[in-house]
Amino acid sequence: MMTLTTGQAFSQFLEDITATEYQKTNFIPNRKGTVDKDMSAAFPATSDMPFSRGILMGSASKGTIIRPLDDIDVLAVFSNEKQVWQDKYSQDSHAFIYRIREAYAGTKIQQVGTRGQAVRVFYQSGGHVDVAPVFDRGDNVYHLPDGSGGWILTAPTTANAWYSNRNKELGYNLSAVVRLLKAWNRAHSSRFRSFHLETVAATVFSRLGSNYRNALQMFFEFAPKWLYVNDPGGLSGDLSSYLTPTARQALVEALNSAADRAARANEAEARGDHAEAKRLWQIILGSSFPS
Numbered sequence: 001m002m003t004l005t006t007g008q009a010f011s012q013f014l015e016d017i018t019a020t021e022y023q024k025t026n027f028i029p030n031r032k033g034t035v036d037k038d039m040s041a042a043f044p045a046t047s048d049m050p051f052s053r054g055i056l057m058g059s060a061s062k063g064t065i066i067r068p069l070d071d072i073d074v075l076a077v078f079s080n081e082k083q084v085w086q087d088k089y090s091q092d093s094h095a096f097i098y099r100i101r102e103a104y105a106g107t108k109i110q111q112v113g114t115r116g117q118a119v120r121v122f123y124q125s126g127g128h129v130d131v132a133p134v135f136d137r138g139d140n141v142y143h144l145p146d147g148s149g150g151w152i153l154t155a156p157t158t159a160n161a162w163y164s165n166r167n168k169e170l171g172y173n174l175s176a177v178v179r180l181l182k183a184w185n186r187a188h189s190s191r192f193r194s195f196h197l198e199t200v201a202a203t204v205f206s207r208l209g210s211n212y213r214n215a216l217q218m219f220f221e222f223a224p225k226w227l228y229v230n231d232p233g234g235l236s237g238d239l240s241s242y243l244t245p246t247a248r249q250a251l252v253e254a255l256n257s258a259a260d261r262a263a264r265a266n267e268a269e270a271r272g273d274h275a276e277a278k279r280l281w282q283i284i285l286g287s288s289f290p291s
Contacts, residue, residue: 006269006277009290010212014176016288017066017183028065028072031129032056035074035121039131042103049084052077052136057156059194062163064178066186069127071120075156076100076133077142085135085143093145100133116147141235155233159195162232163202170208177201177208177215180285184216184258187286191251196239199229213266216284220259224252258284 004012019028036054043051058073059065065072080086089096101119104112111122118130134142134154144154167174178201185192192200204222208215227240227248243251265280282289 006274028060031072049078052079063175066182072129076131080135094149117145153235159233166202173208183285217262
């Protein structure tokens with residue numbers, strides 16, 4: 001077998017972690033479609049809270065999801081045309097979440113869990129969908145359960161549009177870099193939340209070429225100073241607020257360690273030592289990186 005250069009190894013690895021054409025055009029839309037179908041059946045137009053529409057969210061909608069596919073996020077939008085939010089749920093989002101979960105009782109899906117802000121639906125064939133139920137309050141703003149019985153306002157479609165625009169401004173290279181960063185994050189304790197990582201990456205870079213090895217080194221070097229970023233949807237404030245001081249310090253140390261290794265890997269590649277460069281990238285990106 002031909003020995004891969006560092007660049008070739010990167011190209012292969014990126015292909016290995018990127019969703020396949022089948023996953024993008026069939027699997028993901030089909031999973032989202034099952035949510036639409038189930039919610040439409042459980043909450044028809046005659047319901048006190050009719051299901052309005054499902055919106056694909058998160059990594060699957062941005063093109064930053066990586067294999068093996070784990071969760072797919074769907075925003076389940078409910079109409080408040082009958083004032084049910086004010087009358088029944090404005091003081092108790094737990095009751096709303098549990099009502100969505102009950103709608104799945106007795107369906108073909110084997111297991112349904114409830115997280116604070118979403119209903120997690122597990123499929124017999126593997127994987128799960130996180131269904132985040134929200135009430136539409138107009139202008140792309142939604143009431144979302146906050147995980148402790150109350151509500152927060154969220155504008156995820158606005159945030160998605162911002163990310164999409166940044167990807168375009170950066171020559172459509174941003175999402176490829178984010179997928180590589182998610183592989184690093186997964187290989188090193190998943191300290192970053194996905195939305196936070198995507199937003200930091202979209203903020204750090206002012207320009208971005210197709211040399212993703214240099215881009216990763218730059219991200220690892222600059223990201224520690226860019227962890228405080230605000231929700232591009234304009235409503236959730238600082239996206240790093242989930243990090244305790246200890247967790248923030250651990251994340252900074254992980255980024256510094258990756259920056260050091262990436263610099264050494266790029267130096268090794270520059271002097272023609274592809275074996276050493278790939279060895280270091282394998283430590284950074286995980287054991288499935290081609291050696």
